[in-house]
Amino acid sequence: MSRVTINDVARASDTSKKTVSRVLNQEPGVRKEVRERVLAAVAELNYRPLTSARSLATNRSFMIGLLYDNLSPSYVMEVQAGVQEACEAHQYSMMVQPLDSKARDFMERVEGILWRHRPDGLILTPPITDHPALLAHLRDTGLPFASIAPRKSKGIAGVILDEREAAAAMVDHLVALGHRHIAHIIGDPKHGAGVWRLAGYRDGLKLAGFEERAEYMVQGQFSFESGVKAARQLLRLKERPTAIFAADDDMAVGAIWAAAEAGVSVPAEVSICGFDDTTIATQVWPLLTTVHQPVRDMGKRATEELLLGLLGKGEPRMVEVDYQMRLRASTAPAPR
Secondary structure (H helix, E strand, O other): OOOOOHHHHHHHHOOOHHHHHHHHOOOOOOOHHHHHHHHHHHHHHOOOOOHHHHHHHHOOOOEEEEEEOOOOHHHHHHHHHHHHHHHHHOOOEEEEEEOOOOOOOHHHHHHHHHHHHOOOEEEEOOOHHHOHHHHHHHHHHOOOEEEEOOOOOOOOEEEEEOHHHHHHHHHHHHHHOOOOOEEEEEOOOOOHHHHHHHHHHHHHHHHHOOOOOHHHEEEOOOOHHHHHHHHHHHHOOOOOOOEEEEOOHHHHHHHHHHHHHHOOOOOOOOEEEEEEOOHHHHOOOOOOEEEEOOHHHHHHHHHHHHHHHHOOOOOOOEEEEOOEEEOOOOOOOOOO
């Protein structure tokens, strides 16, 4: 059985090959009834355009590149799912590339990726989203990009969330439960998230009238292992905290593991909470209290903003999304 071609779709919809191409590429200027006729023919004939043919005809790769340098597999998988969903809706493919943003050859590797794959645009995740050399290169070359949670959001497209406010809200939740000794496992300082969530923790303490205690602020790296290490340090303190707020779910789960190792009951003796509400938050026991950051939706929304510009449908912008508190079994009233 011969493969259905764009010419077959044009004949079935009583239009031209060029019109079919414009409909498939979601270009503006095609009348609604003509667009519907073409899409009906595409569905009836089960037509699937060859990406290579589309690329030759339009000088596009129809590929979006997702760049990440993040130790949290849960976060990366959620972002990737959102980007993929938006790409599929617009007949784009996705290329995912892990990178070490601290490596000396970081820019050399990025330029090699761009040369080999020729993506039409990039989705940047933290901390890559704030890499000055990369941002300068993208602006110099004119390659479109959208950023997820950049430190500086003015003048670029993407998606942000008020993480500082959300972190303060989590501290307020712990204070409302009667906790007076609240510790924080700090996120990677290279990430805007690490900086914002620490600031929010401090805001929460200040609003409650509590003094900061240096020994209650322990550095982590947005990884399970760093959460274990930080929690061990906190649980060995003479005046042990009654609550630990970790800057992400992976570190919070590490803290729960460390508490179990030390024979400390969660939440009876120490409440533990996180940030992000990734899949792991409901795969651990007790279920994790956390801030719901719509990570998957953020990946999708950032990609949609990028595609808005690529497809000539509008001006990409920076979108702000809301957070929600997910109050679960890992937090409870402070022990008496």
